[in-house]
Amino acid sequence: MVWCLLLCQPVLATAQALNNQDLERFNVMLVIDGSGSLVYGDNATDANGLRYDALDLFLALLTNSGNNVGAIVFDNDPQNYLLNTGLQSITGKSDKISLSDQIRQAGTRDDTDIGSALLTAVETLNAQSAQNGMESVIILFSDGRTDLGGDQEAYEASLENKETAITTAQTAGIPVYSICLNATSVADPAELQEISSRTSGSFVAVSSPEDLTGAFEAFYNLIFSTSSSERVTSSFPSSGKLTFNIDVPTYGAEEVNIILDTDGAGQAQLTAPSGPMSAADMEDSTMTGGDFNIIKLVDPEVGRWTLELSGVPQDNVTINVIYNIDTSAVLATADGGSDYGAGDTVTLQAALYQNGVPITDSTVTSEYTAELTFTNMADNSTQTVEMNAGPNGSFTYDFQENDFNSYSVQVVFRYSNMSIPSNTIPVNFGNTAPVVASDQQLVEESVIVTPVTGRERTFDLSNYFSDAQGDPITYSVASSQLVDGSVTLNGSNLTVNTAKSRSGDLVLRGTDPQGAYSEMTIRFQVTNLTPAIFSVIVAALVAVIVIVSIIVYKKTHIPFRGSITVTSATSMSGSGRSHANFKGKIKLLYFAIGSCGMDAKKCWFVAQPGNRLEFRSPVPVYWNGMPTKKVNLLNGSTEIYADENRTLGIRVTVKFDYNIRK
Incomplete structure (x- = not known):
C-alpha cells in the first residue's frame, strides 16, 4: 500500500484588504x-x-x-x-x-x-x-x-x-x-x-x-486566505506507526485541514492538547475526496496536536496541512510615509489584524516570528531580516539606506509550519516614483469597431507619466484583460488593436532607473459590429437620411402661386421687379430695388403651407410701427421699413391665386 497526496505545490494567498470582515468567505x-x-x-x-x-x-x-x-x-x-x-x-x-x-x-x-x-x-x-x-x-x-x-x-x-x-x-x-x-x-x-x-x-x-x-x-x-505547510512524506517503520505534530497558534488559524490518502487499510487518530478525539468526533470531522480523507478542525484548541497513522511497514505516507486563516498581516512605516532621503532611517511596524482591528495581545510576539524582506526594485536582489518584538503584540524594525535606492518591502508572520504574508509597501531613499496625474490614473475608452472604423487606438504614455527627478521612464504592461496579441508597446508608444482586444482593463506601469513605479489603467469598452450588423445599421441610416431629406425638401420647396412685386417705399424712381409662381424662398436681392436700408442678400420671401407668404429679415424691421423679423404678407400692398422713422423701406404687392389656394 502507498500513501500519496496532492499533485501541486501549495500556493500562499495574498493578504486581503482590512475592511473585508470575512477574509475567507465568498x-x-x-x-x-x-x-x-x-x-x-x-x-x-x-x-x-x-x-x-x-x-x-x-x-x-x-x-x-x-x-x-x-x-x-x-x-x-x-x-x-x-x-x-x-x-x-x-x-x-x-x-x-x-x-x-x-x-x-x-x-x-x-x-x-x-x-x-x-x-x-x-x-x-x-x-x-x-x-x-x-x-x-x-x-x-x-x-x-x-x-x-x-x-x-x-x-x-x-x-x-x-x-x-x-x-x-x-x-x-x-x-x-x-x-x-x-x-x-x-x-x-x-x-x-x-x-x-x-x-x-x-x-x-x-x-x-x-x-x-x-x-x-x-x-x-x-x-x-490560507497557509499550507510543506508536504511531508515518510515511510512506515516496522511498528506500522507514524506520528506527526500539528501546531495551532492562539491567533490566526480558524480551521486546520489535514489531508490524507485513504488507499489501503490505514487509520488515523488525532489527539488535542487536552486529550484524544473520540471516534464519533473523528467521523464528524472527516470528509472523503477521491482517495483522500480531509480532517477539518473547526476553531481548534490552541497548542500541539498529535496525528498518529497506522499503515504497512515500508509504505509511504504524505500529509498536507492547510490552515484557513482568519487574520491578516499589515506592514506600514511608523510615519505613514514612503519617500525618504539617502541616509535616513525608517521605522517599519507590523501587526496581525482580525476584522480590521489590530491584535494587541503579546502572545503574538511570543508565538510568531516576523521575517521582513527588502527587494531592491532596480535589480530584484533581496535581503531578509527578522523584526523585533515590539509593544502590544507588534513587531518593529529600523532600516537605514545610504544609497539612492527604492525597495519593495513585505513581512511574513511564521508559526511552526504556518505563514501569513502581509501587504507590500514601497520605501524610497533619495528617490520618488514616477507619478500619474489623478485625473489620468483611469482613462476610459469607448470604442465602436466597424468593418471600416475604430480598429486601433494609440497612446503616447509619456503624456501620462512624469518623474520628479527627471529620470527616464521605462514602460511596461503590468496586467491585461485584453485578448492576447492585441497590445503592442514600443518605448512610450502604445498601440491597441481594438478590433481584436474586446473590452477589459489594461494596466500600464512606468518605472524609473531605481525600480520605483506607478501605474495607470486604460479601461476599454469595445462594441464590435459584425459586417452583417454594420450593413443593417448603414442601411437604416441611409433610410433615415432619405426620409429626412424628403421632409426637408418638402419644407424648403413649398409652392407659392400668385405674383409678388417689390418696389421702394420711399423712392419715386419706380425701380423694382415682379415674380410669380415659385417654390421655397427667394431673396430680396432678386427684386433689384436699390437702397432700401435692408441687407438684400439676407432678407427672404418664403412660401408657407396653404399658399401663404412671409418676409423674413435677420434683424428687426418695422411693420405697422412695430419691430419684427417676420412679416405675414396679405393680398395687396404692405410697407416694411428698415427704421422706426420710416426713412427707408420696401413696398410689397402680393396677388394670390385663390383658385390654387383652395
Missing part, C-alpha cells in the same frame, strides 16, 4: 461541463469521474460556514441545465455532501455551451453580491471548446453570451478560475485560458484526470 459558483465527451468513446476525458473527487476535495476544504456555493452542470441546452442549484449557504459536512451528491447525480448528456452557463453564473453572483456585499468567484471546469453540433445560430448565441459574461464579470470584479482537462485531442485550452485571462482569474491545463485534485487545491489556496 460567493462561489462551480460551473461544470456535463457534455458527453467526458465519458463516451476512446477519447473520453474523465470516464472514471475523477472530477467529482476533485470537487469533493474543494468542498471539504471550504470553511465550515459562511460561504455561499452554487453549481451549474451544463451541456448544450441553456434552458434546461443538467443542474442549476443557485447559490446556497453551505454550513457543515451535511451541506457539502448534499451539494456533491447533486453534482454527481446530474450526469452528462450532449454538446457544450460554455457561454450560456458562464453568463448564468455571472448574473447569479452579481445579484447575490449586491445583497450580501461578499466577493464572488467562478470555478469553470470543461474539457473542450464550445461545440453545438453544427448549429451555427446557437453557436453564435453562445459566443455572444460568453462575451457578455466576460464583460459583466470584468465590471463586477468576478474572476473566473478555469481548469481544462487536456488529456485528449478533444480539449481546447485556448478558450478557457482567454476567459480566465480577461477576468483576472487563473487557468490550468492538466494532462491527466489524476491531476485534477492538485488543480482544485491550487485554486482553493489562491481564492481563500
Whole structure:
C-alpha cells in the first residue's frame, strides 16, 4: 500500500484588504461541463469521474460556514441545465455532501455551451453580491471548446453570451478560475485560458484526470486566505506507526485541514492538547475526496496536536496541512510615509489584524516570528531580516539606506509550519516614483469597431507619466484583460488593436532607473459590429437620411402661386421687379430695388403651407410701427421699413391665386 497526496505545490494567498470582515468567505459558483465527451468513446476525458473527487476535495476544504456555493452542470441546452442549484449557504459536512451528491447525480448528456452557463453564473453572483456585499468567484471546469453540433445560430448565441459574461464579470470584479482537462485531442485550452485571462482569474491545463485534485487545491489556496505547510512524506517503520505534530497558534488559524490518502487499510487518530478525539468526533470531522480523507478542525484548541497513522511497514505516507486563516498581516512605516532621503532611517511596524482591528495581545510576539524582506526594485536582489518584538503584540524594525535606492518591502508572520504574508509597501531613499496625474490614473475608452472604423487606438504614455527627478521612464504592461496579441508597446508608444482586444482593463506601469513605479489603467469598452450588423445599421441610416431629406425638401420647396412685386417705399424712381409662381424662398436681392436700408442678400420671401407668404429679415424691421423679423404678407400692398422713422423701406404687392389656394 502507498500513501500519496496532492499533485501541486501549495500556493500562499495574498493578504486581503482590512475592511473585508470575512477574509475567507465568498460567493462561489462551480460551473461544470456535463457534455458527453467526458465519458463516451476512446477519447473520453474523465470516464472514471475523477472530477467529482476533485470537487469533493474543494468542498471539504471550504470553511465550515459562511460561504455561499452554487453549481451549474451544463451541456448544450441553456434552458434546461443538467443542474442549476443557485447559490446556497453551505454550513457543515451535511451541506457539502448534499451539494456533491447533486453534482454527481446530474450526469452528462450532449454538446457544450460554455457561454450560456458562464453568463448564468455571472448574473447569479452579481445579484447575490449586491445583497450580501461578499466577493464572488467562478470555478469553470470543461474539457473542450464550445461545440453545438453544427448549429451555427446557437453557436453564435453562445459566443455572444460568453462575451457578455466576460464583460459583466470584468465590471463586477468576478474572476473566473478555469481548469481544462487536456488529456485528449478533444480539449481546447485556448478558450478557457482567454476567459480566465480577461477576468483576472487563473487557468490550468492538466494532462491527466489524476491531476485534477492538485488543480482544485491550487485554486482553493489562491481564492481563500490560507497557509499550507510543506508536504511531508515518510515511510512506515516496522511498528506500522507514524506520528506527526500539528501546531495551532492562539491567533490566526480558524480551521486546520489535514489531508490524507485513504488507499489501503490505514487509520488515523488525532489527539488535542487536552486529550484524544473520540471516534464519533473523528467521523464528524472527516470528509472523503477521491482517495483522500480531509480532517477539518473547526476553531481548534490552541497548542500541539498529535496525528498518529497506522499503515504497512515500508509504505509511504504524505500529509498536507492547510490552515484557513482568519487574520491578516499589515506592514506600514511608523510615519505613514514612503519617500525618504539617502541616509535616513525608517521605522517599519507590523501587526496581525482580525476584522480590521489590530491584535494587541503579546502572545503574538511570543508565538510568531516576523521575517521582513527588502527587494531592491532596480535589480530584484533581496535581503531578509527578522523584526523585533515590539509593544502590544507588534513587531518593529529600523532600516537605514545610504544609497539612492527604492525597495519593495513585505513581512511574513511564521508559526511552526504556518505563514501569513502581509501587504507590500514601497520605501524610497533619495528617490520618488514616477507619478500619474489623478485625473489620468483611469482613462476610459469607448470604442465602436466597424468593418471600416475604430480598429486601433494609440497612446503616447509619456503624456501620462512624469518623474520628479527627471529620470527616464521605462514602460511596461503590468496586467491585461485584453485578448492576447492585441497590445503592442514600443518605448512610450502604445498601440491597441481594438478590433481584436474586446473590452477589459489594461494596466500600464512606468518605472524609473531605481525600480520605483506607478501605474495607470486604460479601461476599454469595445462594441464590435459584425459586417452583417454594420450593413443593417448603414442601411437604416441611409433610410433615415432619405426620409429626412424628403421632409426637408418638402419644407424648403413649398409652392407659392400668385405674383409678388417689390418696389421702394420711399423712392419715386419706380425701380423694382415682379415674380410669380415659385417654390421655397427667394431673396430680396432678386427684386433689384436699390437702397432700401435692408441687407438684400439676407432678407427672404418664403412660401408657407396653404399658399401663404412671409418676409423674413435677420434683424428687426418695422411693420405697422412695430419691430419684427417676420412679416405675414396679405393680398395687396404692405410697407416694411428698415427704421422706426420710416426713412427707408420696401413696398410689397402680393396677388394670390385663390383658385390654387383652395
